[in-house]
Amino acid sequence: MEMTLRWYGTGHDTVTLKQIRQIPGVTGVITTLYDTKPGEVWKPEAIRALKAEVEAAGLRLSGIESVNVHEAIKTGAPERDQYIENYKQTLRNLAKYGVKVVCYNFMPIFDWTRSNLFHEVGDGSTALFYEKGMIQDDYNAMAEYILGFTEKYNMSFPGWEPERMAKLDELFKAYADVDKEKLWANLKYFLEAIMPTCHECDIKMAIHPDDPPWSIFGIPRIITNEENIDRFLSLYDDVHHGLTLCSGSLGCATFNDYTAMVRKYGAMGRIHFAHVRNIKILEDGSFEESGHLSDCGSLDMYDITKALVETGFDGYVRPDHGRMIWGETGNPGYGLYDRALGAAYINGLFEACEKA
Numbered sequence: 001m002e003m004t005l006r007w008y009g010t011g012h013d014t015v016t017l018k019q020i021r022q023i024p025g026v027t028g029v030i031t032t033l034y035d036t037k038p039g040e041v042w043k044p045e046a047i048r049a050l051k052a053e054v055e056a057a058g059l060r061l062s063g064i065e066s067v068n069v070h071e072a073i074k075t076g077a078p079e080r081d082q083y084i085e086n087y088k089q090t091l092r093n094l095a096k097y098g099v100k101v102v103c104y105n106f107m108p109i110f111d112w113t114r115s116n117l118f119h120e121v122g123d124g125s126t127a128l129f130y131e132k133g134m135i136q137d138d139y140n141a142m143a144e145y146i147l148g149f150t151e152k153y154n155m156s157f158p159g160w161e162p163e164r165m166a167k168l169d170e171l172f173k174a175y176a177d178v179d180k181e182k183l184w185a186n187l188k189y190f191l192e193a194i195m196p197t198c199h200e201c202d203i204k205m206a207i208h209p210d211d212p213p214w215s216i217f218g219i220p221r222i223i224t225n226e227e228n229i230d231r232f233l234s235l236y237d238d239v240h241h242g243l244t245l246c247s248g249s250l251g252c253a254t255f256n257d258y259t260a261m262v263r264k265y266g267a268m269g270r271i272h273f274a275h276v277r278n279i280k281i282l283e284d285g286s287f288e289e290s291g292h293l294s295d296c297g298s299l300d301m302y303d304i305t306k307a308l309v310e311t312g313f314d315g316y317v318r319p320d321h322g323r324m325i326w327g328e329t330g331n332p333g334y335g336l337y338d339r340a341l342g343a344a345y346i347n348g349l350f351e352a353c354e355k356a
Helices: 017-021 044-056 071-075 080-096 139-153 168-174 180-201 226-234 247-251 258-267 301-310 337-355
Strands: 002-006 026-031 060-065 101-104 116-120 126-130 204-207 241-246 271-275 316-318
Touching (some): 002 060, 002 337, 017 026, 044 060, 044 080, 080 180, 116 139, 204 271, 226 241, 226 258, 241 247, 247 258, 258 271, 301 337
Parallel strands (some): 002 026, 002 316, 026 060, 060 101, 101 204, 204 241, 241 271, 271 316
């Protein structure tokens, strides 16, 4: 297991590589080329510069999150083949610089979805929050709500960038005829196209579950539960075809037995990347991103860690999101302090389980 932290890159993150280097047990970062748009080929010189910057700080470029999948691939538009070729070339370029794991998702239009980015928890900290009653059919109202934070705090949020929000009506029209089965077919088409390249380059693709794991705004989501993950893994029989198993994304739904899923897919050797965080599920199905400790939320973090250890997990881990604590300002969910506490706590759980 290698403990990492997500880093958005110089100019896009309030947390510095120097600070990450000082977190005990954190040896690498999971990052991306934030200025590269979905569908563009990642240039070798940009990857080389990113790797050099990370290594100069005494860390490893452990993996990429994400190489985003262009919407044309998800909708099955005529131009998807060119975007798939671009994706394959990006994978080849990443492989030249030692990248072994790429996290991606197949969520239509939106990435993760929350209704409040600065929800007051009650102890003086704030956290990401999903209020189920607020996520209705009016996607424009939700976009305006998020953009209000963008303007107020002069920051953009992954999956909710202003340029993407400006094209929402166009994007929804593109998905008008895309139901769950068509989305499955388009995912299979994508996988069958890229997997030979992944095998050739020895890059493991690790799909991230849909967050939250149910359909929103009338658009389908398919990486949501055990049955669907079984179906996903059956689409291509190769160890390079695997999972980013996220306790927050899957664990926020009471219909998912997350620890059992860890044991099942861990035993299969298909978990390449683990996002380990806690979540507090409320009675109405809303959820709050809590502190990492088991007592802070609805998940048993010890049981999750024990399942990873006992199934021989040797991939990358990150503490995923954190609260904003001690007066810190920055990207919601991606401050320094609470994620550093989470990394230390999770490392302690791994050490205890491995020595038991």
